[in-house]
Amino acid sequence: MFPHRHDSGHSANPLSDEQAEAQVVDAAKQISQLVSLPDVYGGFAFQSCNDQGVPPYRGAVEMSFRLPLDDRKGYPAEVDPDAFFDQIAATMVAHGWADGPPPGLHPNGRVINSNGVMAIMSWGPSPGWSRIQLYGECRNLTDHRGDGKTSWKKITDQLHKG
Template identity: 25%
Template sequence: MAVLVVGHAERAALRAAQRPADPLTAEQATAQAVGAVVDIAAAADLQRPTGAYAMRSCTSAVDPPYRAVVNMTFAVPQGNPPRYLAGVAEAMTGLGWTRAATPAPHFGHKLVRDGLTATFFRNTERTDLATMTVDGECRVVEAEQRREWVDVTARLRAAR
């Protein structure tokens, strides 16, 4: 009997994760993640930012729920890249971001705000660039999602 209860509880938890209590539309999720990246580009005065967003599954390649993901690169000046990236993180804290409990890869930075997670570090292939990813909340349950990347470079550069 206990196995059935556990099995039922696991299925209920899975359904709950796939159907958030307070879902977002794809437009709301995109506005949340892209808006955050535009704010970061302006507050940190990022040089030569480029970026794009797409909707991605939180559970598999195609199943709901989905989240908005924004990928951005920006220039890292010569001199002291770790200090520069620490300055970007400091500018983000001025926008309400806080350090995440888990570390970022590649000796980078990981911050969270309002259900978003921003991870950034010096690009491992081009050391004159940094790479930032902002992952939105897993709260989009609409059946069909845009899978292709949508460029937002013009918005990032206009924010500066």
């Protein structure tokens, strides 16, 4: 499954740059704040939904966070990432997200989705850390080739706001 192929046929109701960004950034903020992700940082970029790099585009967020520590063993140890992903999914499902990917998609990792946003949880980017990648709908028709908006910009401060 290539996540960039998500929802590529829905350009009939296009999203502005601001709407496409808000779609995934708001979802990332919701996850970060409801779960209280430790040491979270993240970035946003527009991604083309095809192999040619042309419209349509979608918003994408990548958040990385430190795994919490588990004191139950009598010493600080990292929580099992898969168990923590299950806790994140359960929290988000309790707040209206759906468990699993949107219909017809089969990405690798633990997946939840809501309102056109798919969140994929996976291990990495380094030991003790995990990530959540969020992909919005392919409904932004602005041609972002050469405008710098396909480069990642930091959104860490937004992930910490309550």
